[in-house]
Amino acid sequence: MTLLDALTAKPWLPQPPHPGRDAPRAPAANVGLRMLLGVIAMLFALFAVALLVRARLPDWQALPCPGRRRCG
Amino acid sequence: MSDDDLHAGPHGFWTRYVWSQDHKVIAIQYGLTAIAIGLVALVLSNLMRLQLGFPGAFAFIDPASYYQYVTMHGMIMVVYLLTALFLGGFGNYLIPLMVGARDMVFPFLNMLSYWIYLLAVLVLVASFFVPGGPTGAGWTLYPPQAILPGTPGTEWGIVLMLVSLVIFIVAATMGGLNYVTTVLQARTHGMTLLRMPLTVWGIFVASILALFAFPALFVSGVMMLCDKLLGTSFFMPAIVSMGQPLAHAGGSPVLFQHLFWFFGHPEVYIVALPAFGIISDLISTHARKNIFGYRMMVWAIVAIGGLSFVVWAHHMYVSGMNPYFGYFFATTTLIIAVPTAIKVYNWTLTLWRGDIHLTVPMLFAIGFISTFVIGGLTGLFLGNVSVDIPLSDTYFVVAHFHMVMGVSPVLAVFGGLYHWYPKITGRLLDERLGKLHFWVTFLGTYAIYMPMHYLGFLGMPRRYYAYEGYEFIPASAQDLNAFITVAALVVGVVQLVFLFNLAWSLRHGRHAGANPWGATTLEWQTPDTPPRHGNWGAALPEVHRWAYDYSVPGAARDFIPQNVPQEAGVGAEGPAWEGHA
Numbered sequence: 001m002t003l004l005d006a007l008t009a010k011p012w013l014p015q016p017p018h019p020g021r022d023a024p025r026a027p028a029a030n031v032g033l034r035m036l037l038g039v040i041a042m043l044f045a046l047f048a049v050a051l052l053v054r055a056r057l058p059d060w061q062a063l064p065c066p067g068r069r070r071c072g
Numbered sequence: 073m074s075d076d077d078l079h080a081g082p083h084g085f086w087t088r089y090v091w092s093q094d095h096k097v098i099a100i101q102y103g104l105t106a107i108a109i110g111l112v113a114l115v116l117s118n119l120m121r122l123q124l125g126f127p128g129a130f131a132f133i134d135p136a137s138y139y140q141y142v143t144m145h146g147m148i149m150v151v152y153l154l155t156a157l158f159l160g161g162f163g164n165y166l167i168p169l170m171v172g173a174r175d176m177v178f179p180f181l182n183m184l185s186y187w188i189y190l191l192a193v194l195v196l197v198a199s200f201f202v203p204g205g206p207t208g209a210g211w212t213l214y215p216p217q218a219i220l221p222g223t224p225g226t227e228w229g230i231v232l233m234l235v236s237l238v239i240f241i242v243a244a245t246m247g248g249l250n251y252v253t254t255v256l257q258a259r260t261h262g263m264t265l266l267r268m269p270l271t272v273w274g275i276f277v278a279s280i281l282a283l284f285a286f287p288a289l290f291v292s293g294v295m296m297l298c299d300k301l302l303g304t305s306f307f308m309p310a311i312v313s314m315g316q317p318l319a320h321a322g323g324s325p326v327l328f329q330h331l332f333w334f335f336g337h338p339e340v341y342i343v344a345l346p347a348f349g350i351i352s353d354l355i356s357t358h359a360r361k362n363i364f365g366y367r368m369m370v371w372a373i374v375a376i377g378g379l380s381f382v383v384w385a386h387h388m389y390v391s392g393m394n395p396y397f398g399y400f401f402a403t404t405t406l407i408i409a410v411p412t413a414i415k416v417y418n419w420t421l422t423l424w425r426g427d428i429h430l431t432v433p434m435l436f437a438i439g440f441i442s443t444f445v446i447g448g449l450t451g452l453f454l455g456n457v458s459v460d461i462p463l464s465d466t467y468f469v470v471a472h473f474h475m476v477m478g479v480s481p482v483l484a485v486f487g488g489l490y491h492w493y494p495k496i497t498g499r500l501l502d503e504r505l506g507k508l509h510f511w512v513t514f515l516g517t518y519a520i521y522m523p524m525h526y527l528g529f530l531g532m533p534r535r536y537y538a539y540e541g542y543e544f545i546p547a548s549a550q551d552l553n554a555f556i557t558v559a560a561l562v563v564g565v566v567q568l569v570f571l572f573n574l575a576w577s578l579r580h581g582r583h584a585g586a587n588p589w590g591a592t593t594l595e596w597q598t599p600d601t602p603p604r605h606g607n608w609g610a611a612l613p614e615v616h617r618w619a620y621d622y623s624v625p626g627a628a629r630d631f632i633p634q635n636v637p638q639e640a641g642v643g644a645e646g647p648a649w650e651g652h653a
């Protein structure tokens with residue numbers, strides 16, 4: 001059953017007495033990890049947005065170059 | 073290992089009740105901790121009301137402590153009480169039972185989540201005892217004032233607040249990953265997504281919101297800590313403070329507001345969606361009727377969850393933003409009203425011609441609809457830029473948000489506790505005390521917040537310690553304020569009745585049996601009440617129907633539990649409400 005099928009089901013109507021076995025599921029750790037990566041992506045995205053907004057303000061200074069080498 | 077060992081659970085007191093990985097014990101730990109810290113917030117609100125009702129009569133409430141009370145009251149109520157109680161308390165207890173699982177999918181992480189939450193609470197409480205006391209920046213913690221001298225608690229208080237929030241977010245993330253994954257991966261055979269009770273749907277979507285909204289608070293918290301401790305200027309503009317130019321320059325306070333409200337608005341729905349779900353189930357169960365428009369209810373929860381990420385700037389109409397921006401956010405805000413209104417209609421239509429049992433949980437559920445409609449309507453006013461601007465930062469706003477996200481979710485919490493307490497303890501809460509608790513709380517909150525709407529129209533600003541010498545505020549406003557304070561004290565005191573009931577009924581309440589309300593959902597079909605470790609004994613339940621087969625024509629009883637097989641003729645005639653007419 002696809003997600004869309006699942007979410008458009010009409011659970012109040014009569015159902016076949018033995019709905020087939022449930023679709024096989026990925027291991028829980030797999031799904032949990034994907035969610036965690038989503039959260040971390042959100043965290044990075046928000047840090048990045050905040051930094052970019054701040055960097056557009058007039059007094060922003062790039063980090064000084066380490067050592068005496070010239071960067072870029 | 074024999075089957076008995078498998079489900080007997082750990083034996084010693086410590087592993088069983090303290091370092092427990094059982095979702096039911098963790099739920100109770102979360103619940104009790106949240107209620108305990110919530111009581112602190114309640115006391116703080118009564119202290120504020122004492123000052124507002126009887127200005128200057130209590131010498132120990134000086135302006136600085138008033139601001140600290142406002143801040144700690146708001147933050148505790150929203151984050152440490154309601155968020156923790158709905159997700160960590162109700163979510164933990166109900167998700168595995170309602171979807172037919174033995175536990176959360178990551179029990180160890182679940183335990184860790186509670187202990188980290190407790191740490192966050194302790195750090196927050198510690199800020200009452202540090203030099204300078206807790207922060208008085210308001211629960212929104214807006215810079216620059218949050219870290220500038222002149223605001224209470226700018227030395228220690230604000231640092232502890234931000235650290236505590238960061239810790240809380242770690243705990244909430246651990247919990248949220250668990251709740252979401254359990255719903256997705258651990259449903260028992262036959263429990264399709266659209267057979268889940270709406271309580272699970274509400275908590276599930278709220279957990280997703282929490283996972284993706286809290287990072288914004290995390291980011292703003294970390295950056296503000298840098299501004300405070302490391303001398304950066306993310307949010308701090310150039311400022312002359314008490315004659316001295318500060319070291320900060322160039323930062324953007326409005327950037328903080330965007331980050332904060334990108335979290336803050338979904339946060340409203342983090343506490344509202346679980347309440348929606350709980351109320352739906354209470355109404356359906358106690359009106360003995362299937363929920364009207366189940367699928368619409370699910371979609372409304374999902375739609376509200378999605379939309380809640382694109383309305384945040386309606387909290388910033390007065391921040392000087394581009395008018396087109398305001399136009400956009402007013403539009404999205406009004407669009408969110410559509411699925412929300414659908415839910416209210418569906419609750420009312422569920423009640424329509426139901427076999428309504430005015431049990432205590434049902435009273436709270438009906439009370440919720442009433443307060444939520446009032447708070448929602450004033451929200452429509454405030455969503456419009458031109459109406460919001462004169463009302464912004466007045467008591468009209470205080471009245472609005474208390475009705476919609478203070479009182480309403482709290483009523484849902486109470487309704488839920490009266491409803492599920494028998495499953496948790498095996499005994500019913502006392503009904504007479506429950507009714508007393510309901511009526512005083514319900515009427516009391518109207519007595520508190522109705523006059524506040526009017527005070528807001530008069531222009532009485534919020535977050536003020538005293539109101540002497542404002543020509544536009546008539547002297548009679550003070551009488552109203554005294555009245556509100558008396559009502560708030562009464563409401564505060566009656567919560568003691570509830571606490572007494574919780575404790576007393578544990579020993580002396582009427583025995584509930586397995587399913588006192590005649591409910592269909594799985595948590596009421598456990599072999600033991602309270603459910604033992606592993607919940608289901610030897611075999612997991614198998615689900616054959618949706619969660620709302622109440623008053624099905626032709627059925628022997630007026631409810632058919634979800635794990636009862638479909639037999640010819642029973643529950644097979646289409647929507648039960650058709651047969652009800």
Ligand code: HEM
Pocket residue numbers: 117118120121142143145146147149150154209210211212470474477478479482520533534535536560563564
């Ligand atoms: C008997 C119950 C309650 C009373 C009497 C009460 C009273 C108050 C008062 C007097 C203020 C400060 C007004 C001001 O000076 O601006 C306030 C602020 C606030 N309250 Fe409540 N409150 C109650 C329950 C709740 C609940 C359940 C919530 C949960 C959402 C809540 C959330 C807030 C928030 C977020 C603020 C704003 C804090 C700020 O301005 O920074 N309150 N409340």
Ligand SMILES: [Cu+2]
Pocket residue numbers: 336337340383384386387
């Ligand atoms: Cu909002």
